[in-house]
Amino acid sequence: MDLFQGDILTYHADPEEPARESAYSFFPDGILAVDDGRIVYCGKKENVPFSTENHPIHDYSGQLIMAGFVDTHIHYPQIGMIASYGEQLLEWLQRYAFPEEMKFADRAYAAMMAREFTNELFRNGTTTALVFSTVHPGSADALFEEAMKREMCLLTGKILMDRNAPEPLTDTPESAYHESRKLIEKWHGKGRLRYAVTPRFAITSSREQLEAAGRLLKEFPDVYLQTHLSENPREITSVAELFPESGGYLDVYDRYGLAGPKSVFAHCVHLTDDEFRVMKERDAAIACCPCSNLFLGSGLFDFEKAFSHGIRTGLGTDVGGGNSFSVLMNLNEAYKVAQLRGQQLNPIRAFYLATLGGARALSLEQEIGTLNPGNYADFIILNPRTTPLMKLRMKQATTLTDTLFTLMMMGDDRCVTGTWVNGKRVKQPAS
Ligand code: GUN
Ligand code: ZN
Numbered sequence: 001m002d003l004f005q006g007d008i009l010t011y012h013a014d015p016e017e018p019a020r021e022s023a024y025s026f027f028p029d030g031i032l033a034v035d036d037g038r039i040v041y042c043g044k045k046e047n048v049p050f051s052t053e054n055h056p057i058h059d060y061s062g063q064l065i066m067a068g069f070v071d072t073h074i075h076y077p078q079i080g081m082i083a084s085y086g087e088q089l090l091e092w093l094q095r096y097a098f099p100e101e102m103k104f105a106d107r108a109y110a111a112m113m114a115r116e117f118t119n120e121l122f123r124n125g126t127t128t129a130l131v132f133s134t135v136h137p138g139s140a141d142a143l144f145e146e147a148m149k150r151e152m153c154l155l156t157g158k159i160l161m162d163r164n165a166p167e168p169l170t171d172t173p174e175s176a177y178h179e180s181r182k183l184i185e186k187w188h189g190k191g192r193l194r195y196a197v198t199p200r201f202a203i204t205s206s207r208e209q210l211e212a213a214g215r216l217l218k219e220f221p222d223v224y225l226q227t228h229l230s231e232n233p234r235e236i237t238s239v240a241e242l243f244p245e246s247g248g249y250l251d252v253y254d255r256y257g258l259a260g261p262k263s264v265f266a267h268c269v270h271l272t273d274d275e276f277r278v279m280k281e282r283d284a285a286i287a288c289c290p291c292s293n294l295f296l297g298s299g300l301f302d303f304e305k306a307f308s309h310g311i312r313t314g315l316g317t318d319v320g321g322g323n324s325f326s327v328l329m330n331l332n333e334a335y336k337v338a339q340l341r342g343q344q345l346n347p348i349r350a351f352y353l354a355t356l357g358g359a360r361a362l363s364l365e366q367e368i369g370t371l372n373p374g375n376y377a378d379f380i381i382l383n384p385r386t387t388p389l390m391k392l393r394m395k396q397a398t399t400l401t402d403t404l405f406t407l408m409m410m411g412d413d414r415c416v417t418g419t420w421v422n423g424k425r426v427k428q429p430a431s
Pocket of ligand 2: 073074075
């Protein structure tokens, strides 16, 4: 058994109101106990229900201990071209993303990038991610293999894309169906891995292919669906032209049975009120991607609308459309996006979004996203005094809210003192 001492924060529910203290527990100088990959205790030091004598305490006093971050939308094949200059979504895909994704036909390249990718997740304190691979089934195999080795909870799928893309990156409705099916049978539910059927977005799938995706979801009802939705104005116009029979962007997916409780739609920046209502009716989830929406000039996510409709919402870094793996930096941008809309993103709620909110968006809250006993020991330690300026700022932080706000506005991967997955340390000091 391993014991960790520090300021422990764990959520039980969405702190819709900042004052709703029942939504989370905070144990200053508390104890987290981990045994055989699972959390066995989380609470006050004086209430530990077993003798701690034979177990050394890892002392992180003054630092925060919380569940690992959950990234609900990210592209592992785009890490090589992250931070590519000057374009918005549709041109950016053609000029930067597609050429890089072609390289993933090579299994060795995919395996190397999968390794770099998981390392970077852990360096940033992310312990679970819902990930786009490329159209090549081998790219999903490479990432699943790496995640299996790292004992992490990870979800991915091969992209489905049969039009409006370079020929080497396209499949067909038939090959998309058969290749996805094979991957589902091979990986879904193996260890901590899950499969997500992954039509890239409406522009790059024919009706026949969306129908094939719907068939897969019917045949494997607990498999996930991930795609992009309503990210960029020119994208939305193009979807309307390609699907004149549809009643809007979400309806394109909904007609084929792709909107359900296991569906995660990335972006949702320009949803109409009707679409928010349908999202709620279908119990579909949103991956909100602030760094990406600013970097690609896509628009400002409406937090209040998403929250007021009660839609399960998580954070997505959307690397490489997003320019950072850091969930802290994404919270930083999320706060500013809310400001530009005249809204506030309270830090207590922000860290909920990054942990339990993400886990709920992925229907995985019984396993991850909290420090509840019985959950996987996927957790992080964050140092709010990482830089000289943060140290100075923290002298004036007297509340949990202010400490969290300092972390989200000034923090990045350097603040992640350590990351543990399945009870094992996967980020060492100063890595
Ligand atoms: N829409 C379709 N493909 C992509 C992608 O790779 N990144 C982002 N941000 N949006 C997309
Ligand atoms: Zn994306």
